[in-house]
Amino acid sequence: MTESSIEANYNRAKLEADKVDLLIAEALENGCSFLVEAGAGSGKTYSLNQAAAWVQENKWAEYRKNAQSAVCITYTNAAVEVIKERLPENSPVLPRTIHAFAWEAIKQYQSFLVKTVTENLDYMPDEGDFARVDEVRYTLGNRYRENGVQYLYHDDVLKLFCELLDNGKFRRMFADRYPLILIDEYQDSYGPIVEKFVEYFIEPGAAPQFGFFGDAWQTIYQSNKACGAISSDWLKVIRKGSNFRSAPRIVRLLNDIRPDLPQTSAIDGFEGEVVVITNDDYSGSRRNDRNFKGELPPDVLRERLDEVTGLIRGNVLPEETTKTLMITHKVLASQQGYDELLAIIGDALRDEEDVFLIFFKDVVEPVYRALCESDHAGLFEALGVKRYPINKKSDKIRWHELRRSLESARNSKAIDVVNAVVGSGLVPIPPKIEGWMSLYRGDSSTLYASSASIGQYLGLDYQQFVAAIEFLQPDASFSTEHGVKGEEYDNVVFAIGRGWNLYQFDVYAPMITGQVPIPSGKQASFERNRNLFYVCCSRPRKRLFFFVSIPLSLEFRSFLHDLAGEENCYTYGDFLREWPERTIAACVKNGAS
Template structure:
């Protein structure tokens, strides 16, 4: 009896997992390059299980640990849930890992903090006695300096130049596993390469991830290359049907995948707007459809997909046209104000609202005291006596009222608060102080004054859009996710992404910034095209011509490309 696709893919996957274990046993550092849907997490879990079964005695006797570094706290929790009681494997974020090592060098740590000028405004070296890291905000309290997230990374990279420090890390963590390696901080990975891997010294490293799924971050390392790293490719796709896998294999022939499902009722389709004969947008959005036409076409397209293909069963719409999204999701003023910072998700105010203000409000609303403790950091239990209960109750009431008005109203509540210390980031504190000191100067009026006048509802809409559960998304939150159906809208809106320029170009002729831009575009294109299990529709709202059209025909087949008018007139 012939084997089915799943059995064939599973056999190949098992062979590769055995190869990973064999490399682990050899002591050589390795990189598992796992394409979309290939079971990276499964392989990582197999390695963890094998280490627990086989290295318990040798490592436990020496009181050594295996570090398993992952990108998010949620990832840490997932790995921790699989470990045995009192396991010698420690799942943690890179910040936790870095702090756990550098804090052991207390005297040198204080010295380096001063040398690198990692101090709040107005603070000198003799204003603090100890250095701690808890909530990721930089401030001094009770002669203790608390570090910012970025400070910990910079200090760790500096400490890596110290031989004694490297020896300590090697003794404590003879094996270091890194999940989603491509998103790791370049400053740290470069030091691991320079001092350990390239010199064949130090811990054994196991990197798990996919360089093609690096979502653009200036600080991310991307692909990790060294002659001393064994590269092991995962060659199965357990997510997508054959029609999707064929597209991915055409896109990435150096890592071909075996489709693991016999289901074959999906499809791929490229829908262009080459049928539009009117005037297109100019300037920043050159070539884009007029906004009203753009929104109308997307709405009509989704309606037809829902009607003809039950698209609304489980789907997501991935958009690169952020301006149109802002109008649909009602945060257009905030987009115009924050511009690239909102597009990149790295604005200090937005980060503060996302990581502190909204989690704190939710915790108060739901009466979850432990969550309040988590948000504020371990500075003591947040509500210890009756008077504090009244303070917190008044704070919740005022914050609720502020959230119904403007960003400025929310900030006023936070800064006028008495009896509760909210971890407000230094950049936010600094800009707020500048505004209060002279609200009529150009900075105050045009920047902070404008921001504070925007309805806070736009912040809530933005955070909802950026969440991984949103019906609409850009690159935020989509990596690692999968959906039955994906509508991928390609248009103007972000300087970082111009698929019509880079997809189909000869990358071997590109250098420097041009090559970096190509990789950035290629990666996001790959990530978006590899999310669906069953159906993928590309809706391209800018003109499709030249090398881009040739590339699309090669990837999807000329029979799967049509204009918007042709698709809308089709009978299923």
């Protein structure tokens, strides 16, 4: 077998991708605004970087002479840093978040900003001295007023930018300053700004030139006024038809879901696998509470998912990554056993803003692990010290006692762990922890969060914190479905059940392929479900497992059978018995290649 035949998939996909990058370069050269519709795994970031490189090579002298810059707007600060690292120091391309870019564009118009924030009640701060405003600034994203300065909230910057775009003189100066604007993940961009760009620049064919990179079907965030799809006859649409992430079988499924953007898999040597696992063989009672009607009982769901993921890991190559996607953090927390903790601290768990959780995660657990493993370097790192913390026999005894205390306390309450650490006198205690402990000792009924006192909070089983810490690790086995956008794994278990009334895949997924018509007035609900379903299906590199924990309608069963093939659909019990025998030989063969 020749090398070219071995790499047939990759060669076809790469040829297609190169053609797309040439089309992007042509659009940049011609000065027309364009939109790159880049499906999952298609190499959008590579094309964006190639566009920036083209600007660097072809426009640097012109922009420098005219004191101009191209801007590459991306979604996160981390993405800004990645793009910045790939550009030379004097690049005419400026990577910015939308907030940073908007502020950079408007901050010099102080008279307008001062007048607007003082006359419009929408910008009135909730805190501060409420004195006369002489200056407007944007620093930390908190809205308040102090010493004649009004500081803006994050979204205030975007709204003020939109207001200035209504001014013709501002638009002319804006276009002179920024002749080219590249926007990454366009579908997640602030909708009102994109609408202004289309109305004032793209539709009239006026400068600046715009290049949008993204995927309308990956619009999954509902609360940030994301623009989603952009439609304009004045935008040249360039579709990327390659997939450098997923094996051919996964890509065929994606093409079945989305025939208007067909992809070619670049993966050679592994065909891939799509499997459906139902729970039709469960005969016990099911849940009937709000948003969970028909769902398996929590302990059954936990047991069955653990069995499935354990079986998969045991029958694939050791180095392969496996991720289970669950619809909401609440469902995931129930599955993993930290639902009471989540109920108390809410988003502070996901955002790592709770002082006790962070102390346990960054100090207590690493210290305990280091003591159990006699890992001196790990102990130094956890304590943040550079000198050896065990200098004499009495020190060794005290650290040994702390390990024994933690071994016991970790199986009890959070307060027992805190007391063990504080009582040892060996671990530095953060001032905020000391403050809360003082309040706890004075009055344990002191409110800690909106729904619980400090006594109730520290009375939680410590293993809830351990489970939450596991969720926060980058290599965690479970994740929320919204939390994996942009991620990829060898194997994905897509858990389809109940838990959030905004998402009912069993109802809406069959509408994707037209098996069920979209009801009148349900287009937005359909697109919301379709997009998240697509994102989840497009995460795996090798294998996709649909784990359906609710009863299947005839339409949903038919839909899944069409996607996976009826021969790849199992009940839970059949999957445990039959899948390993059918798969292990192929797994070994493909692993060798």
